[in-house]
Amino acid sequence: MALVSFFDRQPPDDPFALLADAVERQGYAIQENFLSAHQVHDLLQVLHRLRSEEDALQPAGVGRGEAFQTNEFVRKDAIHWLDGTVPATQDFLAQMRLLQQTMNRRLFMGLFDYEAHFALYPPGGFYKKHLDAFQGQTNRRLSTVLYLNFDWQPQDGGALRCYAPDDPQQILFDLAPQAGTLVVFESERFWHEVLPAQRPRFSIAGWFRINSSTRHRVDPPLWQ
Ligand SMILES: O=C(O)CCC(=O)C(=O)O
Numbered sequence: 707m708a709l710v711s712f713f714d715r716q717p718p719d720d721p722f723a724l725l726a727d728a729v730e731r732q733g734y735a736i737q738e739n740f741l742s743a744h745q746v747h748d749l750l751q752v753l754h755r756l757r758s759e760e761d762a763l764q765p766a767g768v769g770r771g772e773a774f775q776t777n778e779f780v781r782k783d784a785i786h787w788l789d790g791t792v793p794a795t796q797d798f799l800a801q802m803r804l805l806q807q808t809m810n811r812r813l814f815m816g817l818f819d820y821e822a823h824f825a826l827y828p829p830g831g832f833y834k835k836h837l838d839a840f841q842g843q844t845n846r847r848l849s850t851v852l853y854l855n856f857d858w859q860p861q862d863g864g865a866l867r868c869y870a871p872d873d874p875q876q877i878l879f880d881l882a883p884q885a886g887t888l889v890v891f892e893s894e895r896f897w898h899e900v901l902p903a904q905r906p907r908f909s910i911a912g913w914f915r916i917n918s919s920t921r922h923r924v925d926p927p928l929w930q
């Protein structure tokens with residue numbers, strides 16, 4: 707009888723560990739079917755409810771705090787920040803918390819909290835080439851985008867176009883915003899853009915941040 711010790715066994719395919727490995731290797735990771743169709747449906751329901759409420763979705767802007775401004779030439783989408791008050795978004799945030807723990811354990815990233823918003827790009831919506839964080843200017847370290855669009859077709863446009871970190875003119879990949887797909891990338895290294903979408907495009911964009919507390923300002927984490 708063959709004796710299989712605990713240590714001989716392959717570890718199960720932990721999706722968070724796979725994502726962390728890919729980020730360590732190449733700075734980004736793509737995971738199809740990260741969420742089940744069921745979970746995506748639940749999140750879409752939340753988003754559709756928000757759409758029916760006046761003012762729940764706001765035109766997205768660029769810049770933070772006093773530097774915030776909307777600019778339709780840069781991005782054309784509407785957003786709503788997740789607050790985790792309904793089960794669907796709680797579940798999603800719990801998964802992001804697991805991802806945060808895995809990243810910190812395996813890559814020592816020191817990720818401290820996570821902020822995320824629903825985004826709705828109307829037909830014709832886009833987001834021009836940008837970095838989510840400029841080195842040294844922000845505490846955003848890792849970007850995530852989860853897509854919520856069933857049956858996305860090539861002619862629907864709306865791909866996430868990501869550029870090579872060592873040559874921001876060179877396209878690294880185009881990713882279709884297919885329901886359940888999660889992409890994760892280092893915020894300071896990857897220029898990216900959203901190509902014009904031909905039909906409404908739904909997603910949750912989020913950022914893990916490191917603690918930027920100073921003696922004068924304590925940055926509270928979203929989860930405690
Ligand atoms: O939705 C996407 O594919 C990317 C969105 C994005 O780049 C952002 O919100 O910063």
Ligand SMILES: [Fe+2]
Nearest residue numbers: 836837838898
């Ligand atoms: Fe971005």
